[in-house]
Amino acid sequence: MSRIGKKPVAVPKGVTATINGQTVSVKGPKGELSFNFTDHVSVELSDNGVSVAPRDQSKEARAAWGMSRTMIANLFKGVTEGFSKKLEINGVGYRAAVQGQNLQLALGYSHDVIYPIPAGITIQCAKPTEILVSGINRQQVGQVAAEIREFRGPEPYKGKGVKYATETIFRKEGKKK
Incomplete structure (x- = not known):
């Protein structure tokens, strides 16, 4: 089980996030970034942030779970701080x-x-x-x-x-x- 993957990514103020199919797009004060996640994980946008969950308990899904969450967190940090x-x-x-x-x-x-x-x-x-x-x-x-x-x-x-x-x-x- 991914410890970091369980935690949702908080959306900072002044940043908009959209999920379109397999792509997460983030727009902030410094620019716009996007990340294409794999089929092994599901990503959803809620009130407390963006949460990532594995679709099944396969080795690939568990490996992509924490990595996808970290990539999305890097998008938010990049468009706010750089x-x-x-x-x-x-x-x-x-x-x-x-x-x-x-x-x-x-x-x-x-x-x-x-x-x-x-x-x-x-x-x-x-x-x-x-x-x-x-x-x-x-x-x-x-x-x-x-x-x-x-x-x-x-x-x-x-x-x-x-x-x-x-x-x-x-x-x-x-x-x-």
Whole structure:
């Protein structure tokens, strides 16, 4: 039994939710999002919020139950508050700058890496060594942050590269004579 799936998702003020077939659509102050849930769960809108229940006791239905509830909760949080990921750049000469619709990264290669910023995502560089990725879609924010980190992931000897602000790099000891 899903413990998180049993709890209904409260609809915040200023947000409208509609269920049309297998789609939950949410509209709020920051924008509009939708989620297509599987046939294994049933979703209904009531006075106390959106509740999710499995259609039967199969393994697939129980697995999709909590996930569907969490995805719907992410829709509500996205259209009201939004999501953000903070990245840090460590290394001599490593820096980032936003130029129009592109993120320009100097990561120690012979050329600068140009990353086009996708629609629905905003990237800010308060300092040349900090990148803030934000948007209303949690999956898209995480994917963009992962793609930026992939250009030069942190290495374990000196800690150089792009890392999440909450990430700790396990350091290795260098060669001994």
